[in-house]
Amino acid sequence: MKNSFFGAGGPRILTFALMSLAMTVISAPTALAQAKISPDRTLIKLGPIPAAAQFDSTGHLDVDAATRAYLDTVPADKRAASNKYFEGGYWIMLWSALYTVVIALLLLFTGVSKRMRDLAVRLTRYKWIQAWIYFAEFILTSTILSLPWNIYVGFYREHVYNQSHQPFAGWLREQMIGPLVILVFGAIAFATVYTVIRRLLDTWHIWGSVLVVTFQMIAIMIAPVYIAPLFNTYTPLSDPEVTIPVLKMAHANGIKVDKLYEVNASKQTTQISANVSGLFDTTRINVNDNLLHQASIEEIEDGLGHEMGHYVLNHIMKMLCQFALLILIGFCLLRVWLQGMQERWGDKWGTTGAADPAMFPAVVLAYTVMMLFLTPVLNNITRTMECEADMYGLNAAREPDGRAQVALKLGQYRKLEPGPIEEFLFYDHPSGYARIHAAMQWKSENSHTTTGY
Ligand SMILES: [Zn+2]
Incomplete structure (x- = not known):
């Protein structure tokens, strides 16, 4: 789970495990070994402050005029491009959900899911390992089936809108790392949750959600050590121009950190x-190198x-608690949903009920619709x-x-002035x-004290 000033631009996909793993970007002790001397870099200076955003001779600042003056510094063509990029993201959210729904339905109705389970059953009599094998087959199949869409959203579109310059080979390699990580960590969670469903048929929605929340916490904790370094290099930031003021601020706020990390995003x-x-x-507190190159102190x-x-x-703990409640509600709904699906389609799909891994695409289906x-x-x-x-x-x-x-710079990938409903929804x-x-x-009411309390 990521708490960021900036937020991710891309679409949200698949399971909770995937979500927490993919969204957790944390520095790692292993990165310490790769510590380098800070790159040769001088920070840029703060841009000019528009006249309307400065105090007038009477010490007054018109908040609306100041806001407008700042927004007007962004050229219309840049505004149009980032609006288009961001608004396209709304549709991508919908299309991604539909794409996932179609894949899930395909796996169920073509009998592929059933055959994947049958193969797992033939290979071993241990149910825990069967679930593991099914999960591996599922990840492999869904990764391949979703690749065209992911290439469009994650690679092609990002390049068209100049949000990425990563070569295709490098991008593709990273697309392979995600599923491999999920195969190792996700499979443990998957097989364990299925054991609970099998053993506790009447209360699995409660214990299942407890387990998912626990796995989510573990994922957030281990990601810095085992996962984030697979994608990026994290080095302690040694640029005194940045570290001195920022660490002072950290200590003034009771945060006992002695270093910040730079990630080569x-x-x-x-x-x-x-x-x-x-x-x-x-x-950890991480700063990406784009920020260090494009922003003033x-x-x-x-x-x-x-x-x-x-x-x-x-916030991370609070968010986990709020998500825990949503996960519990989600599991209760899921139980009812799977029961209904089994009664209606079970014969056609060749599934036996909630405890059958072959029903997993129906779980993904429910999850996707709920998330939407x-x-x-x-x-x-x-x-x-x-x-x-x-x-x-x-x-x-x-x-x-x-x-x-910095809010204007974020306008590179986020629409600057949405309508109120748009902001509420998206x-x-x-x-x-x-x-x-x-x-x-804030400036109009507090800036007179900027030089001291
Ligand atoms: Zn934030």
Whole structure:
């Protein structure tokens, strides 16, 4: 699970395990061995502050005019391009769900799922291993079937919109790492959950959800050590221009870290980002190299002040608790759904019920539909926390103009001014407009104390 100032641009796909693994980007102890001297880099300077965003001679700042002045610094063609990219993402969410639904139905109605289970049964009499084998077959099949769509969304489209410069071979290699990771860690979760369903037929929806939440916590904890380094290199940031002010701010906020990590995200994307991830001892603050190359210290401090907000306000734990409740509700619905599906289609699919791994595509189907309808709910849970972290970051870094300018840079991949319904439904972070407006509001009321309390 990722708590970020910036948020991911791509679509959300597949299972909870996949979600937590794919979305958890954390630094790793192994990266320490690869520690390098900080690259030769000088930070850029904060961009000009528009006249309307400066205090007038009477010490007044018009918040709306200041916000508008900042937004107007983005050329119309750039606005149009990022709007198009972001709005396309709404449709991609829908098409991704439909694509997954079609694959799930195909596996069920063509009897492929049943045959995969039969093969597993022929290979071993141990049910736990049968579930494991079925899962491996499922991951292999679904990875191949979803590849064309993933190439379009994850590679082609990102390049068309200039969000990535990664060569295809490198991209494809990373697409293979995900399923392999899932094969190892996901299979353990899968086989264990199926054991619970088989043994506790009356209460599996409760114990199943307890297990999924537990696995999710474990995934968040181990990802920094075992998973994130498979995709990127994490090196302790040794750029004093950044580390000194940021660590001072961290200590002032009661965060006992002595280093920050730089991740070479430019390998995959041109988007700026930073995040806090992990749990307990593995919690880290990471800065991506795009941010270090494209932002001033004021913007970096603001972004990291926001990340510290996530940390101090304990957002990862809170989000896990809220998700736990949703997972429990989801499992209750799933139980009813699987019962209904078995009665209606069981004979045709060759399945025996919830405890039969061959029914897994029906689980994926239910999950996909639920996630689609839950999107606004999940977005609102996340956006609320993002707003809290935003306010925390403003108070911690006291750089409202840094906030405004970094919000504009995020406009590279996120529509800056959505309508209210659009923001409510689709935004997991406050929009650029909302962020700049809040920053200017803060500036108008608090900036006189910027030089000291
Ligand atoms: Zn955030």
